[in-house]
Amino acid sequence: MKNIVILISGTGSNMAAIVQAQRQQQWRERHQAEVVAVISNRADAAGLQKAQEAGLATQVVEHKSFPTREAFDAELARAVQAYDPALVVLAGFMRVLTPVFVQPFERRLINIHPSLLPAFPGLHTHQRALDAGCRFTGATVHWVTPELDAGPIIDQVAVPILPGDTAQSLTARVQTQEYLLYPRAILQALQKITA
Numbered sequence: 001m002k003n004i005v006i007l008i009s010g011t012g013s014n015m016a017a018i019v020q021a022q023r024q025q026q027w028r029e030r031h032q033a034e035v036v037a038v039i040s041n042r043a044d045a046a047g048l049q050k051a052q053e054a055g056l057a058t059q060v061v062e063h064k065s066f067p068t069r070e071a072f073d074a075e076l077a078r079a080v081q082a083y084d085p086a087l088v089v090l091a092g093f094m095r096v097l098t099p100v101f102v103q104p105f106e107r108r109l110i111n112i113h114p115s116l117l118p119a120f121p122g123l124h125t126h127q128r129a130l131d132a133g134c135r136f137t138g139a140t141v142h143w144v145t146p147e148l149d150a151g152p153i154i155d156q157v158a159v160p161i162l163p164g165d166t167a168q169s170l171t172a173r174v175q176t177q178e179y180l181l182y183p184r185a186i187l188q189a190l191q192k193i194t195a
Contacts, residue, residue, distance in 0.1 A: 002086035012047015014091035021183030073101035121149035141185035
């Protein structure tokens, strides 16, 4: 069985979509893969309760408890490794990870980003797309590398920018597509790992 660990920082909406897709598509039977744990860097992350309600193991590694990013990343890596993951999935995990975490999970660590990378890495992507006059934006799932939002792309989805869009309305439309994109990209990533 291929274990999947999801890292979150907030509401866990992408995590919940992944777990729902896993159950509907019977990943365990068809793909020999399942989400086994959800880890957050915030004890107050609402997604932890969603994960517990879904019967998943949960854990908190509070980033504020560590003197440096590297110390936090080392402890986070230990916590994740305890689940022997085939794949580590960042789903709204709002920490920039250092090589201390990224290197042990190289080619087993993926992220979703709310733009059509390589356009608009980092934060405030929807407002930046609006300010630039883009006609499309979207979401990208990519392999995580030490460079922010720069890893090889696994899959993308485009979303048109409509007249009158705000960052909020665009965020909502992109998120609905993320919930479809991420489960599909996870299966693609698992196929590449086992190929």
